[in-house]
Amino acid sequence: MISISQPEMKTQKYPTIRDVARRAGVSVATISRFLNASAPISPETAMRVKQAMEELKFTPHPIARNLATRRTNTIGLLMPDIGRSFYTPMLREIEAMASTAGYDLLIHSTSPMNSPQSRRRALTEHNTDGLLVFIDALDSDELRHLRAIGFPVVLMNKTPPDGLDFPMVTIENQTGTSRMIEHLITVHNRKRIIFLQGPVGNEDSREREQGYRLALSNHHIPFDPNLVARGCFDTQRAFDATRQLLEKNMSFDAIFTGDDDSAVGVMDALKSAGLDVPRDVSVVGFDDSVFARLITPSLTTVQSPIEQVGREAVTQLLHLIRGEASQARTALPVKLVIRESCGCR
Amino acid sequence: MISISQPEMKTQKYPTIRDVARRAGVSVATISRFLNASAPISPETAMRVKQAMEELKFTPHPIARNLATRRTNTIGLLMPDIGRSFYTPMLREIEAMASTAGYDLLIHSTSPMNSPQSRRRALTEHNTDGLLVFIDALDSDELRHLRAIGFPVVLMNKTPPDGLDFPMVTIENQTGTSRMIEHLITVHNRKRIIFLQGPVGNEDSREREQGYRLALSNHHIPFDPNLVARGCFDTQRAFDATRQLLEKNMSFDAIFTGDDDSAVGVMDALKSAGLDVPRDVSVVGFDDSVFARLITPSLTTVQSPIEQVGREAVTQLLHLIRGEASQARTALPVKLVIRESCGCR
DNA sequence: CTGAAAGCGCTTACAG
DNA sequence: CTGAAAGCGCTTACAG
Known part of the structure; x- marks a missing residue:
């Protein structure tokens, strides 16, 4: 093992504004003014200060400045x-x-x-x-x-x-979701649409759920609590949730997955159950993550202007x-x- | 437009260690010792200090501490x-x-x-x-x-x-690449393998190219500079580079894309030219990005322990x-x- | 245009 | 166990 030891790291003395002042033969106030251009200083003085700073390789100390300026x-x-x-x-x-x-x-x-x-x-x-x-x-x-x-x-x-x-x-979670749900209803004639919730307490998810309910009610589809499950915005959790829905023999024709990460899990679960997306079940996400266009079938989703x-x-x-x-x-x-x-x- | 104005933001006076000291009837040194547990202090004093801090909602000022401790x-x-x-x-x-x-x-x-x-x-x-x-x-x-x-x-x-x-x-760029190239050669009998470089000056890419050359020479395949192009670790650039290769009627049977982002561009370009991956051309990436397993066909790649x-x-x-x-x-x-x-x- | 001095809010030998 | 004082490296009225 080749090892490096840092020489005199702790004893290193950095040049301060006082060192620069001494070398340039002016006061520290003048150095400060040069640094911040906070007051006019004569060209000759400026030159001397500049040179002193370079000779000493001076770097101002932001911490000290922070403390002084608050x-x-x-x-x-x-x-x-x-x-x-x-x-x-x-x-x-x-x-x-x-x-x-x-x-x-x-x-x-x-x-x-x-x-x-x-x-x-x-x-x-x-x-x-x-x-x-x-x-x-x-x-x-x-x-x-x-x-x-x-x-x-x-x-x-x-x-x-x-x-x-x-x-x-924030983003228009409710509007975005309700329009997506309406797309499923009006264009694809879906009626039994699963809604996958995000993590407990997540506000985005709550607003999306309101959009979901709004779209249903706009189209006179009764809200069915059995169609709501939790995917936690997580691929694996969404996979598991979908699995459970299938095991319960829940009938559905579409899934709003909550976010795109979840959509990957949902699709995997549906495929492994022999179901075809989108023929048997429509799947839509939320976010438009980088991979949304890359997966098969490519993911219909709501673009989040993050x-x-x-x-x-x-x-x-x-x-x-x-x-x-x-x-x-x-x-x-x-x-x-x-x-x-x-x-x- | 509803607007909020911050009340007395600039005039706000935060309590300092001195205020706490005064209230607790001790010196600032004692407060500092309490804060850092840097010296033993009597239980009664500690109680008083603690209480004073809570009453004043005192939060120590890290900047000042930084300056003092360097x-x-x-x-x-x-x-x-x-x-x-x-x-x-x-x-x-x-x-x-x-x-x-x-x-x-x-x-x-x-x-x-x-x-x-x-x-x-x-x-x-x-x-x-x-x-x-x-x-x-x-x-x-x-x-x-x-x-x-x-x-x-x-x-x-x-x-x-x-x-x-x-x-x-760093990571074993050379070894990883040479093993991947050897996989293409020995398992899939590929001989004309394109190497896509990363951005100019990128060290990862340079090492990968060494691995590429090493694998070729190990298998007595002459290095052909015409098979090297630049993808810049970028989807679009890699797409363009592949396009150019195809337009030049370059003959090849595999592409090492440089990284996974590039692989997406490469595959798109190949598909749009009517070529089948992997039947006509093998495509391999580097990184094992999140989407590598999600695209179709799923991407063979080198997992980078980032x-x-x-x-x-x-x-x-x-x-x-x-x-x-x-x-x-x-x-x-x-x-x-x-x-x-x-x-x- | 420039300097002397106080101050920002802490820590840390030093002394007791 | 505790306090007085100097110091960290800057900025900024104040005075000239």
Whole structure:
């Protein structure tokens, strides 16, 4: 084993603004002004400062600056599982927008491995200038505290509890779902449509279920609770749920899977039971994940403008941080993407 | 438009350690000791301090602590494009491990929108305790500077330039590729195998190409430069590249696509030209992305232990940060995943 | 255009 | 077990 030891790592002394000041023969205030262009300084002085900084390979210390200015130039993102690929495009947008606006992104993912304590340490009101909250289970007390001190927070896909007036950004879950269900009813003449729910308490899922019921009632189809099961937005769970439905000999002619991940599990279960999609059963998803067009049959689904959600959330957060007016609720429109799994083509 | 204005955001005064000290009737040093359990304090004092903290809803200020301790408890990650879903599982592992070790994760993605200046601001030696570098194009000068001051840096899938002895973590690109090519040769009797390169300068791709050549020479198949094209690890680019190959009437019986994203483009191009995969042309990828098993035909590919790369990189970085010995080079083993697109089954 | 000094909110020897 | 004081590396009125 070849090993490397870091030489004098702890004893390393970085040059500070004082070292630069000494070398350039000016005061630290002048260095600070040069760094921030916060006041005019004479060209000759500027030259000397510049040279001193280069000679010393000086890099300003952001932490010290943060403490002095009481700003962090950092946006915090609290998200459920950074490992779910569905969120990735949203992450990209958030990162890009934050960066463009001069903010860094501090990400904290609420995986089972991450304790609430670690979150408390990571994302307080002190080391970010604002918080993007994208999780189902948030601590009301903490939110109330953040609201009380006027800390900028934007909620994503989640209505604020107890009327706390944080801006929220979401998508048109209900409309999107009801239109998809109506497509199944009117175009494909489906009547017994399974609805697979997401994780318990998930607001997206609840809204989608409302859309489902709305579409049924619009077409005078009675709601049948036996047609509702739980897929948890998870391939394996959705597979199991579908299996159970089949074992119970439940009769149905379509499945709204809740999300695209679930659709994969649902299709697998149907195929392994000898059923043909879409001939025997129409299958539709929600999200339009990258793989939706790649699977066979290609998946009819609802396109979720997740990038736009990311952008809009950052926009609102920047408004809050800057003390500008913000939008209480933004619901981004969705779009049906009709492919083969519903029966079209 | 309903608008919310944040009340007295800027004027808000957070309680500090001094306020707590005053309220509890002790010194700030005692509060600090309570906070960090850095020295024994009497039970009665502890009670008073605890109560004072709760009454004031005091939250310690990490920035101030960082400045005083000269540690940030933050790990920086420099990555090419946070939006590529292939990286997501790796991100999850990095975040989880960092968090478990008590570190936050500061992510900076080098999208076209992010200037080098913003990176310079975001991830200096001052606001992280160590850096994970996962990009092709890194600034040698900056790396040299970081090495000179003994700053902890671990390189991912990239050999350090100029013999700078940063630890690196990578995967067995060459072995994985050569074994896959040999599978095509020995099991499916393929002889004219296209090799699609990744982006210019990409080290993974270069190593894979070496594996490709090695396998050919092991089986006495002469290397034909006409069989090498560039897919850039991108679906559309790979589609175009395949199109061109077909237009040139190049004869081939297999394609190593470079990565899985490219495989999707390659298959589309082949299908639209009326060719059957795998009967006419074997197609194999690299990565084993989530969709590899979902497409038709299912994709034979090389499984890239990307999560393990993330874990290993954090492990090495923690070693550096703690001043412990570290591994100069770690190459994680890969595994062939044989599905249908090569011609098996 | 420039400098001296106080302050941001903590930690940490040092002394007791 | 506890306190007074210096210090972390910056910024920012204030004065000139």
